[in-house]
Amino acid sequence: MNVLYKYCDQLGIVKILGSLELKLPYISEVNDPLECMPFLDEGNITAMKEQCIRRFKSKGKIPSPNWEQILEKKWQTGEVSNLRKELIKCIDEMKQKSCLVSVSQEAGTSVMWAHYSEKHRGGVIGIDFEHIFPNMELVRYSEQRPNLCIWDDFYSIEFQKKYFNTLITKSSGWVYEKEFRNILDNTDLMDLEKNGLAFLKDFNGKKTWFLRLNPESIREVVFGLYTEESLKLAIRKLIERPELQHVKLYQTGESKTYTLNLVDIENR
DSSP, X not given: OOEEEEEEOHHHHHHHHHHOEEEEOBGGGOSOTTTTOOEEEOOOHHHHHHHHHHHHHHHTOOOOTTHHHHHHHHHHTTHHHHHHHHHHHHHHHHHHHOEEEEEESOSOBHHHHHHHTTTTTSEEEEEEOTXXXXXXXXXXXXXXXXEEETTSOTTSHHHHHHHHHHHTEEEXXXXXXXXXXXXXXXXXXXXXXXTTXXXXXXXXXXXXXXEEOOGGGEEEEEEOTTOOHHHHHHHHHHTTSGGGTTOEEEEEXXXXXXXXXXXXXXXX
């Protein structure tokens, strides 16, 4: 199994367990404006010429005799700024069409409970992604933003690989999340829809993608330090359904460290 954890507020955990649907946020909705946004290096005129030579060679083209003069003129007239704007526009459009699955490696991280589960009043769902997305990517944490040169071909395979690295890299300030994620572009989402695994619906006035969860993929539910008894009762009733009776229940508890203990409790 590949169980990863979704931290939820009080309403969210009831909705997910009740509907067996997981909202897939668009990349544009991430809460850090620098996340999924590379540092765009404008380089210099030498780098610009070197990139042009590489493109000529890759396409088997012979440049015109005065190509360097043409390039230098474009540099002087601000063509760099225009290219940078176009690249940012392409990235923004992609972020508004692509979604991500974002979950954590651990269920006992106190800071995660504080930030994403209503200060320990919500809950955490353990989901087995083995048969959904077996290749979930562990997020890399770094002090430096991934660097992309604006002279690279945006549609080349090499550039796409570099940009994918941006999508799975976050500031080291987020390291406590121990996040796994999967990036779903428009083609991925359409394929999931064809196979009945995802669908679009209105959510807060916006067309939003949701992932259908196989009941077998729900493996665990964890109560927070301050999860109210009324919410625990509601969750217990939801997992009494025949398709969810395999789900294990855990209660968080204090420990000598800031990592919470998970205590297995009676399900029924």
